[in-house]
Amino acid sequence: MTLEERVSTTIEAMGSKDRSWRFWFTVPIYPYSQRRTIRTEVLPNTIWTFEQLQGIFYVVVPIRMTVVKLSGSGLLVYAPVAPTEECIDLVNELVAIHGDVKFIILPTVSGLEHKVFVGPFARKFPQAQVWIAPDQWSFPVNLPLSWIGFPSDRTHILPADSRQTPFGDEFDYAILGTLLISSNLANFSGRGQFAEVAFLHRRSRTLLVTDTIVSLPSAPPPILELEPYPLLFHARDRASEPIVDTPANRLKGWQRICLFALYFQPSVLATRNWLQTFGDAITAPDRSHQSYFGLYPFDWQPNWQQTFTDTRDRGRLFVAPILQTLILNRAPQQTIAWVDRIVQWDFDRIIPCHFDAPVVATPQAFRAAFSFLECGSTPTQLPATDMQLLQQIDRQLVWLRLIVAAKDKI
Structure with a gap:
């Protein structure tokens, strides 16, 4: 469909x-x-x-x-x-x-x-x-x-x-x-x-x-198609790029949103330093509050779509x-x-x-x-490099004694 x-x-x-x-x-x-x-x-x-x-x-x-x-x-x-x-x-x-x-x-x-x-x-x-x-x-x-x-x-x-x-x-x-x-x-x-x-x-x-x-659905859900600005915001590669509403940009924005939501900072994303981010904001075509005053501190690597494809894996449950x-x-x-x-x-x-x-x-x-909770199983893994930030957060929270340590697989 x-x-x-x-x-x-x-x-x-x-x-x-x-x-x-x-x-x-x-x-x-x-x-x-x-x-x-x-x-x-x-x-x-x-x-x-x-x-x-x-x-x-x-x-x-x-x-x-x-x-x-x-x-x-x-x-x-x-x-x-x-x-x-x-x-x-x-x-x-x-x-x-x-x-x-x-x-x-x-x-x-x-x-x-x-x-x-x-x-x-x-x-x-x-x-x-x-x-x-x-x-x-x-x-x-x-x-x-x-x-x-x-x-x-x-x-x-x-x-x-x-x-x-x-x-x-x-x-x-x-x-x-x-x-x-x-x-x-x-x-x-x-x-x-x-x-x-x-x-x-x-x-x-x-x-x-x-x-x-x-x-993960391959395409944006209908409710986001009705309110597409978030899709278009994340479809850009630089703050200097205008917001352009096209089907390709809606799809691109949705796939990036999924990676953000699941991994916080996927491996294919590098955050720009704030000095450069503020500099880019000055040249942004839209510096309104809707566009966060032109701030866009993200750099996506060329292979980012492969990470989405690997994560989605034809819509499997995870x-x-x-x-x-x-x-x-x-x-x-x-x-x-x-x-x-x-x-x-x-x-x-x-x-x-x-x-x-x-x-x-x-x-x-x-x-x-x-x-993934069982020893000896062969689970369909999420991309290992994209789990690294969450695993690092895990180690830090355990070290701070804010959460208990993970238990061994069964």
Whole structure:
């Protein structure tokens, strides 16, 4: 399917509704107070995704909420996004056809960009029950759930057994965590903990995950095609180059954004010294605040596209690099046990909260993505040179005793 066909078939309603998010300062990242939402029907009359954008320095990727129709009547919402007027209107269009939002799921404890929306979203649907991953925390002080926006009279902790929930006849779920990443940070408001809850919708054979698994699309997602400036910003090689909107530049910008988002500083990127960066900014054709006053401190090596191709590897599933190097390798046995439980389920598509979705995938492909945690396995590795910065950060944080050391592979 071409990009044009993707855009025309997935965007159901754009409208002219209010896209403002007045609590943007709680997570002050792009696009700040204006958040466009697009709704995509993944499975007719059964599953829909709602996408918005988020990022820093125009390194923007989709953040995704999934809505599933319950048998009979009603909707379950997995990982809410910002409840702008546009977003809520798009949800209410489904409510009018399929019944009320009955359940709202927060499947993580460490993803601030996910949990900050749950309380405001729940207030838009006052009859919905809120179910959240165990061991939630807040910063800088660990406050009661009701103090950080969760409605006290209808918020519940997800139990280990999904059969104990009112949606257990339609969904299985498996809780990864709570993983202790740092004992020092955990003692200070729980910031040293990680957890994720994967949901299986049995009837549609669909697996919902948050951050652990991703797949890179070859082309920019439709929501970025509607707001292409970040793509065009990163398509340049120098600050002196003008912003030019072409299909080739959109594709080039997307591929570079993926490398930024995954590796922070991929091996094919060299940062320019600030004296040279400020000098280049003087000659930039656009020195407005939108273009960061002409600042563009990046030098891409000629082979950068090969790094994207190697990372994407035809859209295969993989664990995000930061989770490979800083999180999941702290608890390999616990993680593999979680994975082994999930691969017992029957699913043929996965919907992550970021990058591509839905991803056609088998339980075997899901299992293979975690083989980096096992001795004697031959995992499909991410480019080793691009993992070096994250590995260096890992060593420094361990040396500073801010995180615990990685454990041996199982």
